[in-house]
Amino acid sequence: MKNLSLALNAVLTIAVIILFYLHFSGQPSTETAETAQETEVAETAVSEEPPARDMTGAIGYINVDSLQTNYKLYKELIDQLKARESRYEKELNAKSAALEKKFIEFQKAAPTMTQFEGQTKQKELMEEEQKLYKMRDEFAVKFQEEEAKLNEKFQKKVKDFIKNFNQEKGFDIVIGASRLGNVVLDYNETIDISNDVISGLNKLYDEENAPAAPKENK
Incomplete structure (x- = not known):
């Protein structure tokens, strides 16, 4: 149950990023050239996300x-x-x-x-x-x-x-x-989400088992 919750949290994080982009892309354009460039990068990142599946299927x-x-x-x-x-x-x-x-x-x-x-x-x-x-x-x-x-x-x-x-x-x-x-x-x-779940679990595994950063000598 704990691993499943963590994997679902990763999915929710992606959803928050997408909502963040949708919210600000609808505002009037008052950004500076630098901000506009950052927005363009964000748009590119979002466009690379795979299309969301419709999970409201009939059973x-x-x-x-x-x-x-x-x-x-x-x-x-x-x-x-x-x-x-x-x-x-x-x-x-x-x-x-x-x-x-x-x-x-x-x-x-x-x-x-x-x-x-x-x-x-x-x-x-x-x-x-x-x-x-x-x-x-x-x-x-x-x-x-x-x-x-x-x-x-x-x-x-x-x-x-x-x-x-x-x-x-x-x-x-x-x-x-x-x-x-x-x-x-x-x-x-x-609607097969096996690869998504496996990818999420492996990512979580790598994060949990990553070697600890060396402590700096004071």
């Missing part, structure tokens, strides 16, 4: 929660994800139930097995269990990849539409707002 607001609730494509993609999740769960549950049944049967038959038979069967079941864990992890990774792909499809569809939509409507900024936060979906590049 479009999109309720992202409402968009997700009512957009047909979003519902379709969610249904696809749920279907895949359900398919993975069913396959895992079926294999898990089958393995559990084998463990129960092994426990019942263990007393009648030789030590070698018991160890062999136990090793076999443990290997099946490890395969099941591996399948579970693979399904989790695969589901995350599919989720990311569908999410990318959803975002691209929305952003592309908004970009085309905004060419007609002419909003300077389109904001998507949700319970999780806000995001800029589209904006007019002419």
